[in-house]
Amino acid sequence: MRELGIGLIGTGFMGRAHALAFNNARAVFELPVTLKLAALADADTERAQRCATAWGFAQAHGDWQALINDPKVDVVAITTPNHLHYPMAMAAIAAGKAVYCEKPLAVSLQQADAMRRAASDAGVVTRVGYNYQHNPMITLARQMIANGELGEIISFQGEFSEDFMADPASPWSWRCEVEHAGGALADLGSHLLSMARYLVGDVVSVCADTQTVHAQRPAIKGSNDLKPIAVDDQVHALLRFANGARGTVSSSWLKHGYKNHLSFEISGTKGTLAFDQERLNELRVCRVGQDGFQRLLAGPALPGYAAFSPAAGHQLGYNELKTLEVQELIMALAGQGADGTDFEAAWAVERLATAIRVAAKEERWVQVDAV
Ligand SMILES: NC(=O)c1ccc[n+]([C@@H]2O[C@H](COP(=O)([O-])OP(=O)(O)OC[C@H]3O[C@@H](n4cnc5c(N)ncnc54)[C@H](O)[C@@H]3O)[C@@H](O)[C@H]2O)c1
Numbered sequence: 001m002r003e004l005g006i007g008l009i010g011t012g013f014m015g016r017a018h019a020l021a022f023n024n025a026r027a028v029f030e031l032p033v034t035l036k037l038a039a040l041a042d043a044d045t046e047r048a049q050r051c052a053t054a055w056g057f058a059q060a061h062g063d064w065q066a067l068i069n070d071p072k073v074d075v076v077a078i079t080t081p082n083h084l085h086y087p088m089a090m091a092a093i094a095a096g097k098a099v100y101c102e103k104p105l106a107v108s109l110q111q112a113d114a115m116r117r118a119a120s121d122a123g124v125v126t127r128v129g130y131n132y133q134h135n136p137m138i139t140l141a142r143q144m145i146a147n148g149e150l151g152e153i154i155s156f157q158g159e160f161s162e163d164f165m166a167d168p169a170s171p172w173s174w175r176c177e178v179e180h181a182g183g184a185l186a187d188l189g190s191h192l193l194s195m196a197r198y199l200v201g202d203v204v205s206v207c208a209d210t211q212t213v214h215a216q217r218p219a220i221k222g223s224n225d226l227k228p229i230a231v232d233d234q235v236h237a238l239l240r241f242a243n244g245a246r247g248t249v250s251s252s253w254l255k256h257g258y259k260n261h262l263s264f265e266i267s268g269t270k271g272t273l274a275f276d277q278e279r280l281n282e283l284r285v286c287r288v289g290q291d292g293f294q295r296l297l298a299g300p301a302l303p304g305y306a307a308f309s310p311a312a313g314h315q316l317g318y319n320e321l322k323t324l325e326v327q328e329l330i331m332a333l334a335g336q337g338a339d340g341t342d343f344e345a346a347w348a349v350e351r352l353a354t355a356i357r358v359a360a361k362e363e364r365w366v367q368v369d370a371v
Contacts, residue, residue: 004333005038005072007097009064009088010079011051014102014129015042018077019055021322028307029327032334038074041067068092075333078102081174082181086111089126089343093118098125100329104190104353105346107182109371112350116343127329128346130194132262134324136304136316137283140296141266141273142199149287150268156200156239156247158264160192161255165233171218172227183231185210185353189251191262193356194341194349199266201243203352205367208237210360213254237356260318281315 006022008015019040026035037057042048045062052060061067068076068091076092077100078085086106092099099119105128106112119126132138145153164170165184174180175187197203210232219225234252241247255261262277271287281298298305299312304324308316331337341349352368359366 002033002334003036004033004330005036005070005074006077007039007041007067007070007073007075008037008057008077008079009041009067011040011042011044011047012079014079015040015051016055017319017322018079018100018326019051019057020319021326022077023056024319024323025326025330028323029330031327031330032336033330035330036072038072039067039070064088065091068095068097074098075100075329082186083107083174083177083179086115089115090118093122093124096122096124098329098333099343100127100129100326101343101346102129103194103346103349104182104186105343105350107179107186109347109350109354112343112347116347119343125329125332126343127325127332128341128343129322129325130191130198130341130346130349131318131321131325132191132277133195133198133341134304134321134328135280136302136324137275137281137296137298138195138199139304140302141275141283144273144285145199145266145268149271150266150273151270151288153200153241153243153245153266153268155267156196156241156245156249156264158192158196158247158249158262159251160188160262161250161252161258162188162260163254163256163258165214165253166256168214169218171221171223172229176217176227176229176231178230181231182353183210183212183233183235184251184253185232185235185356188253188262189235189249189356190349190353192249192251192264193352194346195262195264196239196247196249197345197348197352198341199264200241200245200247202241202348203239203247203355203368204242205240205365206237206352206355206359207365208235208356208359210235210357235356235360237359280317280321281313
């Protein structure tokens with residue numbers, strides 16, 4: 001069986017999630033290739049070595065370029081802050097390697113455009129970490145929409161809010177820098193925009209408002225030294241979809257009480273679907289004529305769920321979604337599947353996010369294909 005060498009850059013929140021997902025994918029699925037955890041890189045060399053040992057990677061590097069140059073690495077997984085996605089992905093593509101990059105794809109539309117073009121020219125497989133779309137309940141929602149169970153789709157109302165920046169004393173981080181990240185819209189909103197496109201389709205025009213609520217934050221935890229903040233803390237937008245549906249999206253990282261509130265309601269002429277990532281094993285549906293919502297619970301009738309558990313109601317979690325994402329990446333690399341968000345689709349998310357920023361700045365409706 002063909003071997004695929006995995007190289008992972010970054011050992012933070014997502015580095016660990018990717019390492020778990022690669023390990024779990026080998027255990028859960030009968031993959032058409034053998035996965036070898038070839039190399040792990042982090043700017044912190046000592047941590048790279050420690051995590052490589054703990055997570056089962058054969059080699060550790062302090063320099064990410066060395067990982068990309070490593071002939072044992074076929075797939076480069078990028079889990080570093082957003083501004084590093086571009087140089088790392090471009091170097092991996094230039095070396096002819098597949099790229100599995102965390103979201104958002106880049107910190108500017110120009111970078112995202114160069115990345116999708118380079119990947120297309122090189123003919124390498126790419127995937128981006130829009131993991132929430134791999135939930136079997138989202139697959140079910142997409143099927144129900146495609147089968148016409150909701151009738152003609154007329155509305156998408158989505159929100160992705162968390163509260164991890166709600167305390168004004170929460171310190172500055174790379175997520176607070178325009179050049180390194182891009183605020184709540186880039187961090188959380190990009191997932192919601194990708195989900196809206198996945199379920200309802202292209203968006204043609206937007207009107208929006210963004211706001212920085214806390215314009216200064218401590219440089220480090222507990223410090224009186226304050227850094228200015230220019231990225232958005234919250235965003236609200238109106239959408240018009242190509243299929244005629246209308247929508248709203250909002251995102252905030254200041255919203256007390258919410259920890260992973262990626263939620264939406266999709267209404268059609270025959271019914272409504274509702275989902276909340278904080279209850280990711282559930283979908284609520286109301287069909288015309290019903291007096292209220294019916295709760296559908298994930299179970300082994302859904303293949304993505306059955307891979308992990310033969311029993312209904314035992315529930316999948318965040319790391320299982322990441323494992324399903326890795327499975328789709330591997331199937332694409334084996335030439336056996338085309339599911340998942342590639343650089344082309346992730347560029348379209350960046351274009352939509354950019355249109356929202358332009359609309360907010362210029363206080364007008366913006367055509368998405370004009371940005
Ligand atoms: N898909 C999701 O659900 C999800 C969730 C959280 C974060 N993310 C994305 O994952 C990425 C990382 O976020 P995170 O929360 O894991 O960040 P993090 O700060 O926890 O980890 C970043 C890692 O990158 C490493 N790093 C930084 N500079 C480096 C360099 N020059 N060379 C090698 N390693 C370097 C750091 O040492 C750290 O290990 C971001 O793009 C973020 O948007 C995605």
